[in-house]
Amino acid sequence: MTDIVAPNGIPVSICVIGTANLERSLEFYRDLHGMDASKPVAWSGLAFETHWHLPKGSSATAVLLHAGPDPVGRILLLDFHAKQRELIRGRNVVGRSYGLFNINFYTADIWGDYRRFRDKGYEFWSEPVQHEFNGNVGAPIEVVFEGPDTVLVNWVELAATDPKQRIGQMRAFVDQYGRTRTGFTPVVTTASVMRDITRSRTFYQRVFDMGIHIDQVLESEGYRRFQKVPPGGRTHVTFMQGNHMFGKIATSQPLNYDIPDVVPLAVAPNIGYIAQSFLVPDMAETERRCKAMAVEVYSPRMDIEIPGLGMRHAMIVRNPGSGCLQQVIQA
Numbered sequence: 001m002t003d004i005v006a007p008n009g010i011p012v013s014i015c016v017i018g019t020a021n022l023e024r025s026l027e028f029y030r031d032l033h034g035m036d037a038s039k040p041v042a043w044s045g046l047a048f049e050t051h052w053h054l055p056k057g058s059s060a061t062a063v064l065l066h067a068g069p070d071p072v073g074r075i076l077l078l079d080f081h082a083k084q085r086e087l088i089r090g091r092n093v094v095g096r097s098y099g100l101f102n103i104n105f106y107t108a109d110i111w112g113d114y115r116r117f118r119d120k121g122y123e124f125w126s127e128p129v130q131h132e133f134n135g136n137v138g139a140p141i142e143v144v145f146e147g148p149d150t151v152l153v154n155w156v157e158l159a160a161t162d163p164k165q166r167i168g169q170m171r172a173f174v175d176q177y178g179r180t181r182t183g184f185t186p187v188v189t190t191a192s193v194m195r196d197i198t199r200s201r202t203f204y205q206r207v208f209d210m211g212i213h214i215d216q217v218l219e220s221e222g223y224r225r226f227q228k229v230p231p232g233g234r235t236h237v238t239f240m241q242g243n244h245m246f247g248k249i250a251t252s253q254p255l256n257y258d259i260p261d262v263v264p265l266a267v268a269p270n271i272g273y274i275a276q277s278f279l280v281p282d283m284a285e286t287e288r289r290c291k292a293m294a295v296e297v298y299s300p301r302m303d304i305e306i307p308g309l310g311m312r313h314a315m316i317v318r319n320p321g322s323g324c325l326q327q328v329i330q331a
Helices: 022-032 046-052 110-119 166-177 197-208 221-227 281-293
Strands: 014-018 041-044 061-068 072-082 099-106 139-145 152-159 191-192 211-217 235-241 248-254 272-280 297-306 310-318 324-331
Touching: 014 324, 022 061, 041 046, 046 152, 061 197, 061 324, 072 197, 099 139, 099 272, 110 139, 110 152, 166 310, 191 221, 197 248, 235 281, 272 281, 281 297
Parallel strands: 014 072, 099 152, 191 248, 272 324
Antiparallel strands: 014 272, 041 061, 061 072, 099 191, 139 152, 211 235, 235 248, 297 310, 310 324
């Protein structure tokens, strides 16, 4: 596989999203993005309640979406049946925020998709923009818009073909891997905004054996406009990668500006991006690594039926750089 920086690293397997309207979210990811969807299943029981810190009698309707042959870049939609559900990224949060920030797909035709989704009423932050990264990265074309459930969606078109550049290498991989019936990939990158990017990077390296794919401070006017960063704002960005070209993590930290914090609301049964999930080969070893870093355990290891995966050992911890929920599941 081309340009794998961490051959033993564990990529993001599943993005967990609480939905406000399951059918609308399915239309977005299944019909418009072309992902394959499992049949909806009911998720309930004591383990479910304990795992997600929910009151007795709670339940959810769950659908697992995937694209491609590998267990990476998937999405688990959870329609929690609860009276009190808040928006994780409230309507007053109009730009960047601390916490799980967006999910990213590669597209074959960013301008065509931009016009198609815009005509369906989706709100874009801007028109597609081409970015120039330093070194041998290349120049992707990107756009950000508001998806269902207040989840931000980032598209990238890999316009370069130079095999010496990372963009060209990723383009070659995607061309070989294939796309969905509507021209998209699985979730390639999932973004998080950190209060301490060093601690988050160390967490991903020591717990999941991920490696650094890109590490830069971004401060161009084009980037600021694209990401709604205030004038003069500087942002440290580090991309972490496991043993796959998909399932990467884009961590970022504002260096000289402040943004809202959505982490306290990013829990079940609220609406939005709740957790990143990782499939690990040895749960006991992962627990040992978390303990060595004094990582906060949100839900202890237990046997639990995970929709689409079956009965597994699973636990949830908090990322020490942001507080975001990280679901760890026995592969």
